[in-house]
Amino acid sequence: MTAALPEARGARVGDDRPHAAVWPPRVPRALRPPQTSLWFNLEVSARRYPDKPATVFFDRVMTYAELQHQAERVAAWLAARGVRKGDRVILLSQNCPQFIVAYYGIVRANAVVVPVNPMNKADELGHYITDPQARVAIAAADLAPALCAADAALPPEQRLRDLLVLHYHDAMPPDAFEGEAVPAAWRDWLRTRHPLPVLTHGRVADWAEAVGCPAPLPPHEVGPDDLAVLPYTSGTTGLPKGCMHPHRTLMHNAVAAAVWTNGTAENVGLLVVPMFHITGMVAGMHTSVYLGATAVVMPRWDRDLAGRLISRWKVTHWTNIPTMVIDLLASPHFERYDLSSLVFIGGGGAAMPAAVAQRLQDQFGLRYVEGYGLTETAAPSHHNPPDRPKPQCLGVPFIGCDARIVDPDTLQELPVGQAGEIVVSGPMVFDGYWQHPEATAAVFFERDGKRFFRTGDLGRMDEEGYFFITDRLKRMINASGYKVWPAEVEALMFRHPAIAEACVIGVPDAYRGETVKAVVVLRHEARGRVSEADIIAWCHEHMAAYKAPRIVEFVEALPKSGSGKVMWRLLQEAARGAASAA
Template identity: 90%
Template sequence: MSHVPSEPRARTAGDDRPHARVWPARVPRAIHPPQTSLWFNLEVSARRYPHKPATVFFDRVTTYPELLHQAERIAAWLAACGVQRGDRVILFLQNCPQFIAAYYGILRANAVVVPVNPMNKADELGHYITDPQARVAIAAADLAPALCAADAALPSGQRLHHLLVLHYRDAMPDDAFDGDAVPVAWRDWLGTRHPLPTLTEGRVADWAEAMACTAPLPPHVVGPDDLAVLPYTSGTTGLPKGCMHPHRTLMHNAVAAAVWTNGTAENVGLLVVPMFHITGMVAGMHTSVYLGATSVIMPRWDRDLAGRLISRWKVTHWTNIPTMVIDLLASPHFDRYDLSSLIFIGGGGAAMPAAVAQRLYDQFGLRYVEGYGLTETAAPSHHNPPDAPKAQCLGVPFIGCDARIVDPETLQELPVGEAGEIVVSGPMVFDGYWQRPEATAAVFFERDGRRYFRTGDLGRRDEEGYFFITDRLKRMINASGFKVWPAEVEALMFRHPAIAEACVIGVPDAYRGETVKAVVVLRQQARGTVSEADIIAWCHEHMAAYKAPRIVEFVDALPKSGSGKVMWRLLQEQARAAASAPVGA
């Protein structure tokens, strides 16, 4: 007779946590993802679906076998260039079909992808060559000169040996520029054919050369524990750190994202979140390839292009940044678009304003489903149940994930409702920071036989097991001893009818130590009629005095990263630099 324990089992992912009551129907608590490299997902989908669109790019369809062929040619070219198992290869381009072909080609060559944000300039790019010791790069033609300039500034012996250059135009239909498919502002960017740049000590090749490569494919020898991708994360200090993700961590969340959303091969996803970013990479690209689904790719965000693509291709799944939804709904042409095909819409990176979420539900019956994760956790470590989401909430611990709220000092678990640091453990957590053993040791601790990652985010959980973010540990404002969490103030300010966007930062104050400043984008109709003083007075009416911004600055737009997140650190650094500058400087 089996033994029935008198006490609950050890708290593994989902056994006795409060969110068991809201766990999505038909979704398992843990999964057994394929024990292979990610490469096999593309190979399997190409064999299963010989005529199915893998990608759509300005109405140009690439089938799964075509995508597989391109990836194999990239792998052969890389092998001919001397790339071997475990070598790191830079990928420096915007969303396009070639991104997927190059990414999977690098994996097929047993190498490691180093995705780099296309917004980086030459002064920043040298680190992405030297830190991973990359000797080969694949870049878009408009970005390649900056990479070459960064390479030229490096010492001999640390430079690139090979650079493969591609044009987005080559993945577009011949008549792409005849109608209105390409936004006017993008025509020069996408249509210009750039000459090949020059490497100081290396060779530059065109994409067509790689596609024509007849060199043999190397044996595919990597498995789930081999390093697959090295995405970089900035953190709060120092140079960006590479996050070591083996095939198994990405595989887990690619499969889990499909399971969580009841995904099938019939999914049609709008892939606009950048693929260099962990969310677009995993929940967008990898999940779609695993399912054999179709990705409708946007190289950048444009609200009217998004509206046309959703309507034209009957998009069913759209993972995004909430600012994209806000922008699309504000389009003067919105009534022309048909969003009725959407069955899943969600994302993260910022809280979705309650009023916008309500409009989505009232108008389309869509519940906006927010999730949460970091580069270190291969995108989601938390996600709202699609049928039971809570507003401005991280959700519940994702499939296979165990998450806690702990005291940042003692690391002891805190009770329901109390704010502390979010820590996670599970098969999606990265192995550590590339060549940074001290930084790796600082973000991990062991408890009850499990290895927990310290996210650096403060949050709380409610009685049902849903997690809510309070703020970044490093972002807290200390005003006269009062702790102010900017995210909370921003959420309150979103209720003001004149405010389109707001970013709250801490700035030096001779009396309070720090004081609260809000950088605000007003709605178009409010500009010129609402003053900074009006906003400050409203804030004092709607929040505790110590939280209310004492300084408000109006701007036309907030700076955003390539993944659409507001760059609060940049605003804070600028404000602090201005405060410390000599008078009259």
Template identity: 75%
Template sequence: MSPQEPPARAHHRVWPRRLPYAIRTPRTSLWDNLVVSARRYPDKPALVFFDLSTSYAELLAQAERLAAHLRAQGVRDGDRVLLFMQNCPQWVVACYAVLRANAVVVPVNPMNKADELGHYITDPDARVALCAADLAGELLKADAGLPEAQRLRHLVVTHYADAIGPAAEVPPAWQAWLGARHERPALAGGSVATWAEALSSTAPLPEHNRGPDDLAVLPYTSGTTGLPKGCMHPHRTLMHNAVAGALWGNSTAEAVSLLVVPLFHITGMVSGMHTAIYGGATIVLMPRWDRELAGRLISRWRVTHWTNIPTMVIDLLASPSFERYDLSSLVYIGGGGAAMPQAVAQRLLELFGLRYAEGYGLTETAAPSHSNPPDDPKQQCLGIPFMSCDARVVDPDTLRELPVGEAGEIVIHGPMVFDGYWKRPEATAAAFIEIEGKRFFRSGDLGRIDEDGYFFLTDRLKRMINASGFKVWPAEVEALMFKHPAIAEACVIATRDAYRGESVKAVVVLRADARGKTSEADILAWCREHMAAYKCPREVAFADALPKSGSGKVMWRWLQERELERTEPARAQ
């Protein structure tokens, strides 16, 4: 690299020759992508769920009818609508229906419990929700605990079984869950419609009037302190990464993608759903991970593209049935959320000639801000700045750009970066800096750039635990644990996990009257009842007191360092 060449531009020398460095994206809404694909490929499968296909024409028609129902129930331009279900065809229909209704999608993690859900109703001022029937109880429990003026006024419920054919090969452990029928729930002070009732709406639809700068999606992300914050993504930020994702992965209308990463998460929503719908590809949906089902689906539907979490690949390759599966159709495989072990990446290369392309991004960047070139990936690496993206490494204190090899904070500028945090002007101001007249987002992650312009993650500025790609924010878990009647104090840290990378550990001080009466098992069971499974501590350690600084703050970093020292010998064995 010449002395004049800034490290942020070195990656142009390894850039895929078939692609431009930046792209111009359509100045239309995400809804228009579905309209165009349905016009081009009306009879082509848009969605496959077990053994049932939904064509592009059917997807469009269902989304329009559901949008008409939402408008008839009072949803107006810019209103926020909750979307609360596992991956299924109804999720895709609901998402596009909200967009067609000129409203804003608020995707909610289906693992969340009532204690967590109230915030997702009150913060975005949502009054309407689209929900899976098996999750309605938790949502209504949260709603009942809110002031009357902040409660939901309408709910649409759906059953997964409605999208599954009678001969579908459903994993035995899922049959009761996916096949269950639930009573119509009662919404205090509001109304409830079934999915069939909503889709039979004959109400008129207003003109679709959303443009690139209108708010489209409000996904929530937690942080070091406080409750989760909504990330304001207009149509243009998601549109950029949908179009860029199709180009980067060589996707065409003939592509068949396996979508198992959660749709509520920005990666599943953008890299999985919006990218495929934009290009007219076929999406093979999985409600959640199961390695045998994944193997069968890739084989049967000749899946070409698979974005995943590395632990899924590790699990599939370890299946005793692996030799029966045909993965020869795959032409692109990649993902993020955790590092891909070198031995597993090497096995993929030897067996199928596939180079696993790791990527990096945040909710704030509409999924990828970095990705490895599919033809020239480096292992254990975040990749290079994505299309149209300018990423730098700066000193976190002075904000000076750092040279090759020196670790600092990764900052990101580009058309995929969100507009700011919903109702949080102070947090928004703190999240951005200006460099050379451009607005850069502060990722909170520490990284370095090598001589070829590839980025590597070295540490975190933010206090966060990465469990199989799920981001767990200790402050949020601690706030929930403090509701336990036996807990006086709690500090949440990361512990090493051979499979998940990291897991959650809680160091707990019990109240005096609970000592000797409350066990680790008691606390773990309580956590499973009151918080999403991925946030739950896998281990609880009791302490007489938590270490505190002179100002009285809990010294979480000291506890974290002791935990890493404790687990280091086991890791080395």
């Protein structure tokens, strides 16, 4: 008796949708990902390619065998410190090999990764301890003091129990600081050996203790449906919410991204998109480990370092945000770099300017391939076919994804060309928001036997099934690919003693796409004593740099509706109109 294939495996999935005619012929419409945890991908690649470079960090290679061994030791350390199945563990670091080791170590220990943006300040970090009820954290040495400060401000019963501290330079070659390998602006940052910070009611350990831990490995007990990662995303109201992603959602898009880009074990990827972010995590780290490929890791963006690494390591695949490409092409040293090894270049977060895309095609024969996705969809829910991309377009629904345009009020599907809300259903969609059943219920609806997620983005679909974004239902600002949620910035700004009211909006920016502007009403006693520059400086001290307003405008009062709500859209349209006129 032959077992029937599940619907998700069917070769004809999506044949009734407009994009069927442009679907890449070599790519399946849907796939059946491995029914294992993410850890198994590393175990398989380490067995297949033990001596192959898994990561390169300033020319220091970590093999797959080394990556697996270190991850297992971190898992043993976590288990010895009391971490059990389902426990949430904070991971706070810039891109580095230890990030990957720690991530897979947490997964191997049957626990849940809570990736935190390293740009967050102490005022923001407390939420990432209390909301997931984390008791253990792994943090880079330059970021650990802020985490400890946030921890000290919490009630004793909510504080961390253990903190593991890593240094970036421990993963670098001994001669890394000779010559020009490390950008001058990074030398002190990467070279400094920070003393271990102090947890008020906890224990702090150095990375060497964990990777040398002699304790036994716990049994690996998690599978596809167990929670794997809890990345946080903000929204129109309230504090950031954790997106519950089990192993299966991440596994699907890790495998699908490999299939979509014709990936093999010979891939060499430039991993510069932050791994705390869902795109760097899934399309960068997980896809590379699944394939047994090599990831050339950059801790931050630097255009000339990127040019040197692409040339030196013959990078084949580069997922990025368009501002990175713009910056690299503008380097005065650009002619020194050899980009001929690249076979795939693409990304999202912002539209790629047509002139830049044309230069890539004319000079290198590369088509910039844009995609679209959210934290809730484990990175891509849409992607342009690599052989048939359309400029400034989200692409077609990704492998296994059913995407539609619906009326935001009635949720009825709209015809081709008409603007509405983008909704998606598929194996990459998250399970819901951590401990927020009402918010979860608000973003899902049932249609045709499927569970659709409401993205909050307005768009349209053309005759060939390609999707284009037109606006946002949510008040999200897209600054160089970073999502900034005005409600979160406003909540932080209200802590300033001089601010009576604040409304945060997005305004056009030639380089960032959008930038953050705050329209502020000062308290009476502060008027004439506090300047716009003072507010901007304060914001940079108390929130991540990408969130901090770069423009502050003082006004006597904010426009409000009859119900007393601030009319943010009116302010935003006025600011954009002024920018267009200028």
